[in-house]
Amino acid sequence: MQITLLAVGKCRKPYLREGVSDYIDRIRRYASLEHIEVREEPAPRKGAAADSLCREGERILRRLPQNAFMVALDPSGESCGSDGLARRILKIGLEGIGRIAFVVGGPSGLSTRVIRRADWRLSLSSFTFPHEIARLVLLEQIYRAFTIMCREPYHR
Numbered sequence: 539m540q541i542t543l544l545a546v547g548k549c550r551k552p553y554l555r556e557g558v559s560d561y562i563d564r565i566r567r568y569a570s571l572e573h574i575e576v577r578e579e580p581a582p583r584k585g586a587a588a589d590s591l592c593r594e595g596e597r598i599l600r601r602l603p604q605n606a607f608m609v610a611l612d613p614s615g616e617s618c619g620s621d622g623l624a625r626r627i628l629k630i631g632l633e634g635i636g637r638i639a640f641v642v643g644g645p646s647g648l649s650t651r652v653i654r655r656a657d658w659r660l661s662l663s664s665f666t667f668p669h670e671i672a673r674l675v676l677l678e679q680i681y682r683a684f685t686i687m688c689r690e691p692y693h694r
Contacts, residue, residue: 539568539569539570539627539631539636539637539638540569540570540571540572540603540636540637540638541565541569541570541571541572541637541638541639541640541680542571542572542573542574542602542603542606542637542638542639542640543562543571543572543573543574543639543640543642543673543676543677544574544576544598544601544602544639544640544641544642545573545574545575545576545641545642545669545673546575546576546577546578546594546598546642546643546644546669547575547576547577547578547644547645547669547670548575548578549575549670549673550670551670554670554671554673554674557674557677557678558573558673558674558677561674561677561678561680561681562677564681565677565680565681565684567684568684568687568688569684572603574601576594576597576598576601577594577597578594578644578645579591579593579594579644579646581645587646590646591646591647591648591649591650592649592651594643594644594646594648594649595648595649595650595651595652596651598641598648598649598652599651599652599655602639602641602655603637603639605635605636605637606635606637606638606639607630607635607637607638607639607657607658608638608639608641608655608656608657608658609638609639609640609641609656609657609658609659609660610641610643610648610652610653610655610656610658610659610660611640611641611642611643611648611659611660611661611662611672611676612647612648612653612656612659612660612661613647613661613664613666614659614661615658615659615660615661616658616659616660616661617660617661617663617664618660620679620682620683620686621686623660623679623680623682623683624682624683624684624686624687626658627680627683627684627687628687640660640676640680641656642669642672642673642676643669644669645668645669662675662676662679663675
């Protein structure tokens with residue numbers, strides 16, 4: 539399985555960068571993982587948020603690997619537990635899809651074009667997270683999903 543994490547912006551806080559790096563290393567024991575950061579648009583002027591999202595969305599879609607099953611993090615997406623995520627990743631693999639791309643938007647979220655392109659819209663929580671923390675939480679859950687699939691004790 540090949541995993542791509544496409545995220546808007548850089549992880550600026552050192553402790554979050556360390557956490558992201560740690561979980562990327564952990565996941566690489568189970569799957570290939572590519573971490574791509576696309577440039578974040580500057581904070582938009584009033585009324586220009588849609589244009590900023592559109593530009594970020596274009597950059598995301600250009601970097602999206604071909605034939606990847608795309609999962610967009612979206613607050614109005616489907617919620618699932620850790621077991622549910624593990625089952626979904628396993629099902630995608632069993633369907634012969636070799637690459638999953640998880641997409642994390644920036645502070646303003648994701649463009650409607652990116653959301654429409656998604657094969658699955660996933661909500662991490664009904665809480666609102668800063669996008670850097672959402673990236674870390676997502677990676678932890680992907681790692682947890684692989685340990686569940688391999689019946690390893692981490693997830694207990």
